Amino acid sequence: TSCYNQIEIEAKPGSDVTVLMTYISTAQAKGQASVQTKIDVAAGAKVKLVQVQLLGRDFLHINDVGSELGDNAAFELLQIQLGADKIYNGARTELLGESSDFKAAIGYYGRHGQTVDMNFIANHYGKKTTCEMTADGVLQGGAKKIYRGTIDFKNGSAGAIGDEKETVLLLSDDVVNQTIPLILCSEEDVQGNHGATIGHIRKEQMFYMASRGLSQKQAEAMFVSASLEDAYIEAPNDATREAV
Numbered sequence: 001t002s003c004y005n006q007i008e009i010e011a012k013p014g015s016d017v018t019v020l021m022t023y024i025s026t027a028q029a030k031g032q033a034s035v036q037t038k039i040d041v042a043a044g045a046k047v048k049l050v051q052v053q054l055l056g057r058d059f060l061h062i063n064d065v066g067s068e069l070g071d072n073a074a075f076e077l078l079q080i081q082l083g084a085d086k087i088y089n090g091a092r093t094e095l096l097g098e099s100s101d102f103k104a105a106i107g108y109y110g111r112h113g114q115t116v117d118m119n120f121i122a123n124h125y126g127k128k129t130t131c132e133m134t135a136d137g138v139l140q141g142g143a144k145k146i147y148r149g150t151i152d153f154k155n156g157s158a159g160a161i162g163d164e165k166e167t168v169l170l171l172s173d174d175v176v177n178q179t180i181p182l183i184l185c186s187e188e189d190v191q192g193n194h195g196a197t198i199g200h201i202r203k204e205q206m207f208y209m210a211s212r213g214l215s216q217k218q219a220e221a222m223f224v225s226a227s228l229e230d231a232y233i234e235a236p237n238d239a240t241r242e243a244v
Contacts, residue, residue: 001031008038011045013070018048022240023055023063025083030058033084039067041075043097048076050234054243055083057112063089071097071126078234081108081116082244090119095129095160106135107230110143110175119148120164124190128159138227140171140220146178153183153190160190168198169227171220 011017023033033055041047047067055061061084067075081087093102102122110116122131133149151162166179181194201223209219232244 001025001029003032004034006036006038008040009047009049010040011042011047011073013042014044015042016046019050021049021051022237023051023053023061023083024240024243025054025056025059027056029056032060032062034062036064037066039065039075041067041069041073041100043070044072045070046074046076048078050078052080052234052240052244053083053087054240057083057085059084060086061088063087065091066093067091067102068094069097069100069102072099073097074101075103077102077104078230079104079106080228080230080234080244081106082228084114085112086115086117088117090121092121093123093131095122095124095126095131095157097129098126099128100126101129102131104131104133105230106133106137107228108135108137108145109224109228110137110139110145111141113142114144116143116145118146121150121152122162123152123154124157124160124162125154126160127157129157130160131162133164135166136227137167138169138171138224139175139177142172142174144176146180148180148182149194150182150184151192151194153185153187153192155186157187158189160187162190162192164194166196166198168196169223170198170200171224
């Protein structure tokens with residue numbers, strides 16, 4: 001099964017739009033699922049886009065999000081990547097208008113030898129623009145993950161602020177994790193920050209769990225559940241929530 005979808009979202013000035021997308025299949029299904037989403041957020045408008053990916057383990061998933069923001073516009077992106085075998089996921093946001101704002105929160109669970117390839121770009125053009133990009137994930141079972149986060153302060157974006165942060169929990173020694181934050185600057189009066197926290201469950205944490213009667217497998221499951229809690233909370237309906 002292969003499918004390709006192109007979606008366009010236009011938020012009129014001053015409007016408030018929420019869009020929920022769920023990519024789901026049976027566990028045995030295989031194929032390719034490609035989705036391109038283009039978003040135009042006019043002056044003073046707000047858009048929230050929630051994407052939950054629950055495809056079968058033999059799927060190739062390609063997901064692309066592009067957006068342009070006007071004056072005082074806001075775009076919030078929440079993505080949860082739980083299924084598929086190979087995931088190529090990216091978003092590019094053009095903060096064109098003054099005081100426009102972009103927030104991205106990405107959650108993923110890489111396992112079963114999955115490939116998770118992510119690329120997020122925030123281009124600041126307008127004055128006093130802001131962005132915040134966060135990614136939280138868990139890797140185990142031979143998974144390979146690369147996350148690229150780029151904040152680019154263009155000439156003329158005086159007063160802009162950009163933050164990016166990633167937290168990765170490694171549950172086995174056979175995983176590959178690459179975190180590549182990048183801040184580019186063509187304007188003097190800007191502020192850019194980035195940080196990453198990458199590591200295993202600490203021995204003292206595991207000892208505490210064991211003292212409460214939990215096995216290592218149960219303790220790891222608890223940490224995974226905590227990392228993916230947002231996926232459950234933000235699921236658009238009961239059927240998707242149950243699948244998560």
